[in-house]
Amino acid sequence: MLILKNVKKKFWDLKAVDNISFQIGDGEIVSLIGSNGAGKTTLVNLISGYLKPDEGTILFNDRDITQASAYNRIKWGVGRSFQIINLFENLSVLDNVRTPLFSKYGVIRRWFLPTSRYRKFTEQALEILRNFRLEEKRDALPKELSEGDRKILDIAVAFALKSRLLLLDEPTSGVATNDKFKVMDNIIAAIKKEGVSTLIIEHDMDIVSGYSDRVLVMHEGRLLTQGKPEEVMEDKEVRAHILGITD
Numbered sequence: 651m652l653i654l655k656n657v658k659k660k661f662w663d664l665k666a667v668d669n670i671s672f673q674i675g676d677g678e679i680v681s682l683i684g685s686n687g688a689g690k691t692t693l694v695n696l697i698s699g700y701l702k703p704d705e706g707t708i709l710f711n712d713r714d715i716t717q718a719s720a721y722n723r724i725k726w727g728v729g730r731s732f733q734i735i736n737l738f739e740n741l742s743v744l745d746n747v748r749t750p751l752f753s754k755y756g757v758i759r760r761w762f763l764p765t766s767r768y769r770k771f772t773e774q775a776l777e778i779l780r781n782f783r784l785e786e787k788r789d790a791l792p793k794e795l796s797e798g799d800r801k802i803l804d805i806a807v808a809f810a811l812k813s814r815l816l817l818l819d820e821p822t823s824g825v826a827t828n829d830k831f832k833v834m835d836n837i838i839a840a841i842k843k844e845g846v847s848t849l850i851i852e853h854d855m856d857i858v859s860g861y862s863d864r865v866l867v868m869h870e871g872r873l874l875t876q877g878k879p880e881e882v883m884e885d886k887e888v889r890a891h892i893l894g895i896t897d
């Protein structure tokens with residue numbers, strides 16, 4: 651469903667993404683790991699349309715999206731959460747999820763909106779919150795949530811936009827170590843239920859190995875290797891450059 655072919659992006663003379671090619675299949679959960687500054691966020695920005703590549707091609711469901719706007723990509727089903735959370739702080743948890751449902755269907759929320767339509771969106775929003783185990787917090791404001799729940803809500807919003815591909819940039823950053831696995835479990839359970847394809851940037855190999863179908867390893871802009879988590883962890887270069895293990 652997602653295909654990158656020889657994608658390159660330079661910042662001045664720095665090759666942030668250096669000739670990267672890979673694919674993600676339907677419903678596949680792929681992790682992207684790599685040292686600081688490896689180019690992971692830049693790569694995700696190229697897929698979401700926040701940045702445009704200097705060279706190469708990006709295909710999404712057989713459509714060439716290389717030059718498409720970020721807005722169109724969202725419309726076609728490319729969703730993302732940011733390294734920094736992006737929530738409406740003065741809207742309830744429920745409304746953070748419900749509002750994108752309205753906009754997604756091109757409905758402007760007016761007073762005369764038929765109650766039945768309104769109820770349909772509310773039910774959909776509650777279903778998403780249920781999948782992410784946030785239903786009980788529907789009336790809370792985002793600031794009243796734990797950091798882990800804020801992350802989960804941020805991703806629930808991407809779901810509400812009916813994403814078919816989710817791009818998650820460090821979904822557990824800022825979450826206390828003890829909660830990381832719980833947060834990831836919630837996110838992965840909801841993703842699997844919906845069957846959406848997912849690319850997750852994550853530093854922690856312990857977290858990655860538990861749920862990834864495949865792992866991509868970046869180093870200094872290049873794709874060092876890719877494979878099943880256990881294969882990648884055996885790779886000498888990965889052990890030396892990424893995991894810092896010399897054996």
Ligand SMILES: Nc1ncnc2c1ncn2[C@@H]1O[C@H](COP(=O)(O)OP(=O)(O)OP(=O)(O)O)[C@@H](O)[C@H]1O
Nearest residue numbers: 661662664666684685686687688689690691692693
């Ligand atoms: N807008 C920009 N302008 C100039 N240089 C940039 C820009 N964005 C990123 N870079 C540089 O490109 C390289 C790759 O950065 P990127 O943020 O993609 O790395 P990363 O793998 O996400 O790192 P981290 O693990 O720290 O999040 C870094 O050297 C960074 O300083």
Ligand SMILES: [Mg+2]
Nearest residue numbers: 690691692733
């Ligand atoms: Mg990054």
